[in-house]
Amino acid sequence: MTKKLLAEFIGTFWLVFGGCGSAILSASFPQLGIGFLGVSFAFGISVITMAYAVGHISGGHFNPAVTVGLFSSGRFPAKDVVPYIISQIVASIFAGAILYIIASGQSDFSPILDGFASNGYGDHSPGGYSMVSAMVIEILLTFLFLIIIHGVTSKKELAPFSPIAIGLTLTLIHLISIPVTNTSVNPARSTGVALFDDAWALQQLWLFWIAPLIGGGFGGFAYRFLFEKNNILKSHDS
Template sequence: MVRKLAAELLGTGLLVYVAVGVATLSFGFGTTGTSYAAGVVATALAFGLTLLALAYVLGPISGCHVNPAVSLGALLAGSITLVEAVGYWGAQFVGGILGALLLWGTFAGSPAYSRSTTGLGADGWGDASAIHINGGGAFLIEVVLTALFVFVVLGVTGRTANATMAGLTIGLALAVCHLIGIPVTGTSVNPARSLGPALIVGGTALDQVWLFIVAPLVGGVLAAGLHRVLFPKPAPVPRVNPGGTET
């Protein structure tokens, strides 16, 4: 269990440091120039490719959830126990905060960095959204995208799935979610990814972070329910006792 929790903490921290780092460079520092689309693609690939690599490295240890919504879906789908899920949540949130702190410490060394203007890749709606989406729209898209992502994770890691392709599929799914979600909310689909940067940036990001914790968890619940409907567990095979009765 200690190895699993360490893997979840490390994986979540690295995901935040690398992928949120690319988001901050693209939209905060403006390293992609005047092309907003270039920043979207770069950030989406950063999240997808980072998770892809982590899935193959950490997957054999903990399953590489690195996302409380994924752990909630796995719990409701019967893949992990409640004790494991609670431990995973704690490790993921701590990892997200540590990754954000490390990222902030890195960027703080640049004279061009300002926590209030450059930010730290935080999610948001209203004025914090590129299309100024309202709270209801932000909640809806986070639920839908998280449900899609968690459903994919549960499907490709199930008993009938091809394990060798799981990491690639999961990474691509996360990248696709970011391609549509970045212009809308910045894309969370991961409460731990959102909480760390929001705690450091504060202000609007911290005021709005509740949505990026609640909505992905709702999406995880929906994904687990859909997975149970479409991939029901097979009925146990009757066993014949020596006396001729079946159990």
């Protein structure tokens, strides 16, 4: 278990540091900014690389919504859900702290004025989308994310390619929803940067826990009973 939790910590740290770091440090850099297209690929690439690096150790969740989704499908034991989520949250906060230290090295940097890759709705949505829009898109995209994760990991012959499929899915998710919420689908990713942003980020953080967990839970449940009705996978015991 120690190795699994360490793998989740490293993988989640890389996801938040790579994805949010690209948004904070590179997205709006004068003339050389990578924009939201680059940020989308940064999130996808971070998942692909860590899934290959440590996925064989922990399963490569890096996301509380994925952990809950795999539990709801019967692929992950209940006793490991809370330890995994704690490891993911701690890793995301550590990544946010490191990013804050680095970003603060720029003399005129302000997380309040420049943004700190936090997720938001209403006035804090990049495109000004409402709370309802944010809730709907976060639930839907996390639901579909879990459907795809289950699908590409359900057969051994697909295993070598599953990290690529999952990473590209996350890239597409960001391309769709960055204008709406700055894209969460991952409560840990949202928490890690919200703690270092303005007060509004923490005030709106509840949505980016509830929506992904609902979407992830229903995604796992749906895949289990729609596509594995006669072949439900047993939960791991370790």
